[in-house]
């Protein structure tokens with residue numbers, strides 16, 4: 001499957017959505033079904049990928065081979081190209097180097113020159129340029145904790161917020177193109193505890209083994225964070241496209257891993273939405289929403 005249907009929602013043509021992600025595969029593991037849905041409706045979707053994922057561990061045992069590890073940068077580029085085509089998006093690299101996941105106690109310092117250590121203004125500059133070129137109405141990124149605390153995800157948050165506020169200001173980044181102010185900024189709330197609990201309980205109710213039994217024990221409740229969700233986008237018709245995009249990242253995704261052990265029907269009936277938090281809006285909208293473009297009309 002390389003194309004999703006683009007018919008039936010001509011009214012959405014002219015709308016533009018930009019997602020900022022830390023690594024190749026994040027666009028497929030966070031918000032990919034709503035991405036595919038918006039593309040099918042005629043929205044132009046652009047993904048900006050901060051790093052090349054050079055230090056990502058190989059998470060698929062079948063791909064954990066020396067020849068793959070040696071060529072990981074090129075392989076992850078090819079995987080991203082496949083995912084891009086499956087989702088029907090445009091994609092650009094911001095060109096920073098993956099920080100890797102710091103392991104150990106105490107954690108080792110981040111490697112020199114990595115994305116997690118860049119000055120926020122240096123990191124935001126290429127993103128401001130992309131925003132001014134692509135002119136998105138809506139920008140999404142991670143929350144201030146990165147969604148999970150990978151140094152690249154936290155830096156992705158910082159440069160996205162900086163670029164969202166600066167892109168429309170002619171005094172900021174004057175070398176990076178004509179000002180363009182995106183209208184809404186969202187944080188992705190893809191991996192929430194309430195969603196994990198709901199899927200866990202649904203699996204048990206169907207007499208299946210839940211992949212969350214252990215994870216949930218060490219996953220503290222965070223009702224304040226959960227309550228920040230403002231926008232639930234119904235996109236379960238596109239879970240299949242999401243899965244194909246995920247599988248395109250073959251070094252990062254194990255097709256026999258826990259994620260794919262949850263039957264699609266259970267996901268659809270239990271949690272048919274992808275969830276977001278509206279953080280800034282320059283248009284009138286009423287919360288809660290079910291659409292990232294609520295309050296926005298396409299350019300004349």
Ligand SMILES: [Zn+2]
Nearest residue numbers: 022023026150
């Ligand atoms: Zn990532």
